[in-house]
Amino acid sequence: MTTSGLIRKRFITPDASDVLFDQRGFAVDTPARAQLELSALQLVFGFEFGIEHKDHDAIIVRLDALSREYRGFAYEGATMALAIRDALTPLPGRSNVEQFLAGPDFTSAPASKHIFMAYIGVGFALARLPRMLWSRALPDARKLADHPSLSWLIMDGYGFHLAYFDHVSWVENHRVPGRLPWPGPAAYTNRVIDHGIGRAMWFVHGGDVDRLLHSIRRFPPDRRADLLSGAGLAASYAGGVTEQELGKLVEGAGAFLPEVAQGAVFAMRARVVADLVTPHSEMAAQVFCGRSAADCSEIAAKEIENLPEDGAVPAYEVFRQRVQNYFR
DSSP: OOHHHHHHHHHSSGGGGGSSSSHOOOOOOOHHHHHHHHHHHHHHHHHHHHHHHSSSHHHHHHHSSSSSTTHHHHHHHHHHHHHHHHHSSSTTTBBBHEEEHHSSSSSSSSGGHHHHHHHHHHHHHHTTGGGGHHHHHHGGGGGBOGGGGGGGGGHHHHHHHHHHHIIIIIIIIIIOOOOOOOSSHHHHHHHHHHHHHHHHHOOOHHTTTHHHHHHHHTTTTHHHHHHHHHHHHHHTTTTOOHHHHHHHHHHHHHGGHHHHHHHHHHHHHHHHHHTOOOHHHHHHHHHHSSSOHHHHHHHHHHHTTOOSSSSOOOOHHHHHHHHHHHHH
């Protein structure tokens, strides 16, 4: 650890208590609460590793020592820290995020297996940075693993951060973002942010499916599909509930079940690629998709092939629609 690393840790790292439910004002006391809070704490731990260590290998060693159940959240936090470092202390021709996730495929570098969670971590960083610094924090998706369209997950992470740290505005009062310095259609950018808000709502409501569904039904009808897609991803990846509770989400999703299944497929892809599949992952894959986690991951791998160039409909949305149509 360097002196500058110690200084960064002292002044930039969020307090661990800041992610706990009581501090955030989440009025829930559910069976899933302890697991979801522990998941959120891993992000803070990962952020500490990423903000204080100059050597990326040292960061990975510490991250990989954490529990497989929660390791993906720590990679989110570490990448968030690296993106903030890139924004605050940029070096010409050098991006910490790109170097950390280097390589065109998942075998080129250890951290590249966590590309899904890493993109979300970059979105967390944007939520804490002045917009004038966003361009410094954004990696070149063409240099990273998997399809560049997955960089839209950055906006998903941005939405999660908004809702988790200000749920009154974004969950209870249904706030809509204004124009953002993001290279994509404004209306679609807001839809991807809704995916992240839906993921955050799984935490805000402590994995209570009844409260989650009631909350989503209070949103305008044209936002519910994307919110449920995000909720399905969080329920599959973060878990904390029983098979019966997941079944209630299937029943409550109604016509939006394909969106929930698509969220689950994305969660399974993230866990399978990172070799972090858990018993809950397998259970969620079966409940939401009727398939194993590995089979869900293969659906994502197949449907992302040969995507068109971005047009009126971004390639990322074409990918999502392909997966949803698989389950319609």
